Amino acid sequence: xxxxxxxxxxxxxxxxxxxxxxxxxxxxxxxxxxxxxxxxxxxxxxxxxxxxxxxxxxxxxxxxxxxxxxxxxxxxxxxxxxxxxxxxxxxxxxxxxxxxxxxxxxxxxxxxxxxxxxxxxxxxxxxxxxxxxxxxxxxxxxxxxxxxxxxxxxxxxxxxxxxxxxxxxxxxxxxxxxxxxxxxxxxxxxxxxxxxxxxx
Numbered sequence: 001x002x003x004x005x006x007x008x009x010x011x012x013x014x015x016x017x018x019x020x021x022x023x024x025x026x027x028x029x030x031x032x033x034x035x036x037x038x039x040x041x042x043x044x045x046x047x048x049x050x051x052x053x054x055x056x057x058x059x060x061x062x063x064x065x066x067x068x069x070x071x072x073x074x075x076x077x078x079x080x081x082x083x084x085x086x087x088x089x090x091x092x093x094x095x096x097x098x099x100x101x102x103x104x105x106x107x108x109x110x111x112x113x114x115x116x117x118x119x120x121x122x123x124x125x126x127x128x129x130x131x132x133x134x135x136x137x138x139x140x141x142x143x144x145x146x147x148x149x150x151x152x153x154x155x156x157x158x159x160x161x162x163x164x165x166x167x168x169x170x171x172x173x174x175x176x177x178x179x180x181x182x183x184x185x186x187x188x189x190x191x192x193x194x195x196x197x198x199x200x
Contacts, residue, residue: 042147042156046197049158055198057169059155061176062191066151067130068118071184072096075119075133082132095125117184133183140179141172162196169194 042058049056063069079092099115119126119133131148138146145156155172159165173192180187 042145042154045145045156050197050199053199054158054160055162055165055196056156056158057165058195058197059157059169059173060193060195061153061155061173062188063151063153063180064186064188066185067121067126069185070119070130070133071117074183075129078132078136082135134185137176137179140175144172 046056046058075096076089076093080089084092096119099120100112101115102112103110119129130151134148134153137148137153138144141155147154147156153176155176157165157168157172159168173187177187
């Protein structure tokens with residue numbers, strides 16, 4: 001590939017993204033990784049691909065108000081499918097439904113409102129319930145390495161042909177967006193980031 005990833009060719013790479021999908025990838029930056037064997041599995045996989053002369057695309061997906069938009073019915077369905085049934089499932093129904101909240105600022109208190117979606121933040125169960133909610137996200141992107149860190153979702157794709165890799169990345173993001181819509185979550189396309197890792 002030689003000098004094909006220099007700045008003057010960056011726009012050519014970016015323009016090869018499908019016009020209807022261009023908003024999905026808002027930056028494609030190729031960087032040379034440092035020689036550091038960090039303890040993270042992601043890093044090990046990136047280095048392994050680089051050792052095989054592959055380019056790696058890391059897509060960092062931002063979900064808008066992820067903890068606040070969890071649909072209770074979908075979450076309870078997923079809990080049931082994970083084996084949470086009977087009394088335990090009823091406990092989660094009681095935990096999620098009939099919750100109320102209000103806001104208090106300088107002795108002014110808002111009206112009490114029903115909480116119709118979301119997982120309680122600041123709780124021990126909130127992050128765990130969210131991870132259960134998004135646990136099947138990998139099914140939306142078969143053949144793609146998916147890493148979940150609370151409400152951060154990271155996707156890693158690798159290959160030798162950069163054009164094919166960009167096409168796969170966009171297809172993956174479109175599939176992921178369909179999964180988000182089905183699960184009533186929303187990707188923030190302006191905060192999603194995409195990085196390329198290459199020896200070049």
